Amino acid sequence: MSVVICENCNKKMKYVYKNMSQIEQMKFYCCPNCRLLWTPKLEVNTSFQSKLDENNREAALKNIRSKEFDQVNNLIKKYLPKGRGLDVGCAYGWYMKSVHKNYVMEGIEPEAAIAQKASKDGHKVYTGFFPQDMPKEAGIYDFIVFNNVWEHINHTSKLIKESSRFLKRGGIMIITIPLSTGGLYKISEFFEKVGRTKELIRLWQLHFHSPHVYYFTKKNFVELMTKYNYILLECQDVRGLDPKRMRERFEMDMDEQYGKLKARLFQMIYPILKKLPADKAVFVFRYIG
Secondary structure, three states: OOOOEOOOOOOEOEEEOHHHHHHHOOOEEEOOOOOOEEOOOOOOOOOOOOOEOHHHHHHHHHHHHHHHHHHHHHHHHHHOOOEEEEEEOOOOOHHHHHOOOOEEEEEEEOOHHHHHHHHHHOOEEEEOOOOOOOOHHHOOEEEEEEEOOHHHOOOHHHHHHHHHOOEEEEEEEEEEEEEOOOHHHHHHHHHHHOOOOHHHHHHOOOOOOOOOOEEEOHHHHHHHHHOOOEEEEEEEEEOOOOHHHHHHHHOOEOOOOOHHHHHHHHHHHHHHHOOOOOOEEEEEEEEOO
16 A cells, blocks of 8 residues: 655645545545645546536636635735736636736636636636646736635645746735635534545535545645745635525536535525634735745
8 A cells, every 4th residue: 555645744644534435436645643635646637527517616606706706805905005916727717807906917727618718808818727837928926816726736735836936035825725624524524434425525526527636724734835935924714605506506516416405404504504613714825935
């Protein structure tokens, strides 16, 4: 059996989620020291064909992402009054469209058809994967934004180092990621332990063409970034679920047969879920090179 080493603290990681691993035929690992979760063999399906329903994805996410982007933009204004930024994994271009005119935005998106949609508002959008498909002429940015993207990219240590090549010294990195300490994640972990895997499979997005490769905690993520000359300026919780759009959220998975029922149940328990630890956070780092 090969040994998997934690990218954060260099400890041997332990095999976890045996029920889900058996069903999905892949292995998940957790660091016993820092609790970093990683499935190192998982990669993006570059055919971009999966069980992800794009129409439901757009309907489910547009409103809640708008609220998240307001939160991100307020943080940018606080630490950088103007500048040139890169939106990594810009999808439909919603974030770039939300940014104040003081900021010049560019994006990169791997799916060509979606990248074309993102460019319709006049933003420059590169088609391809970050960082390997960024052209040399792109140059250096004042800030780089990863909105719900970082956890999809494998080899996170390499990603940090490569991102630094495109960020000026003193520049800002804004990263929104899901957390393994969130209330919904902990509930899904419990279900997995007793043999019900569907919820955790959905959180890892294993049936979509761009699954999650990592789950972080606030602590291990800050530790990891600090190793590569980034200092934390601020971290805020993010509430990333829209109770009015949960049917579309569930039915993003084409195999989902009970989206309407699950959405009603979710709306009933949402007042309780809001009191649980947040399932996402946004981090603001400064690169000190």
